[in-house]
Amino acid sequence: MHVREVMSEPAVVVTPDTSVKRAATVLDEHGFTCLPVVDGDGALVGVVSEADLLADRFPPDPRIPVAERPARTAAVVVADVMSRQVLATAPEQEVASLLAVLGTSGHRAVPVVEAQRVVGVVTYRDLLHAVARDDALIAADVRRRLAVHDRPDRWAISVV
Numbered sequence: 001m002h003v004r005e006v007m008s009e010p011a012v013v014v015t016p017d018t019s020v021k022r023a024a025t026v027l028d029e030h031g032f033t034c035l036p037v038v039d040g041d042g043a044l045v046g047v048v049s050e051a052d053l054l055a056d057r058f059p060p061d062p063r064i065p066v067a068e069r070p071a072r073t074a075a076v077v078v079a080d081v082m083s084r085q086v087l088a089t090a091p092e093q094e095v096a097s098l099l100a101v102l103g104t105s106g107h108r109a110v111p112v113v114e115a116q117r118v119v120g121v122v123t124y125r126d127l128l129h130a131v132a133r134d135d136a137l138i139a140a141d142v143r144r145r146l147a148v149h150d151r152p153d154r155w156a157i158s159v160v
Contacts, residue, residue: 003098004091006130007112007120013038016045016079023078024053036111036118037082043116046082055081088113089122099127135159 013036014023023035027050037046055075075081088111089098098110102124112120139157146155 001095002091003089003093003095003112003122006095006126007122008126009120011036011111011118011121013118014048014078016077016082018078020053020075020078020081023048033108036121037078038118042118044086044088044111044113044118046084047086047111048078048082052081086111090114091119095127098122
């Protein structure tokens with residue numbers, strides 16, 4: 001199975017000049033944990049996560065003496081907090097390989113890039129959705145794909 005078959009598309013993205021407030025709203029509205037950050041041409045330049053957007057957004061504990069409190073400067077735009085080193089994948093990447101990388105990297109979502117443009121995002125939820133898909137729907141999909149290459153009645157399809 002390829003990433004193209006399970007990814008969410010189109011990708012919901014932000015730009016480096018998107019406000020932190022707007023990016024937080026987009027994450028909240030869609031239930032995502034991170035967003036790809038793209039330039040004006042749609043090329044991937046980073047990602048911004050929930051943790052990135054929450055940094056310095058809550059006041060420090062007032063019981064801590066002022067001298068011991070870290071200096072705070074809350075970010076204004078995504079460029080101030082995004083990660084520029086990004087794990088990305090291609091639409092034709094095997095899902096099993098991507099899952100192994102996700103497991104060792106600690107990432108929960110990966111932008112999908114084709115011809116240097118973000119075309120989707122694949123998350124653990126996308127992968128779980130593929131596993132939880134109804135067997136009858138999977139069998140129907142296999143039949144459709146086989147019908148392109150041969151007679152549909154030539155094959156017996158069973159999904160377990």
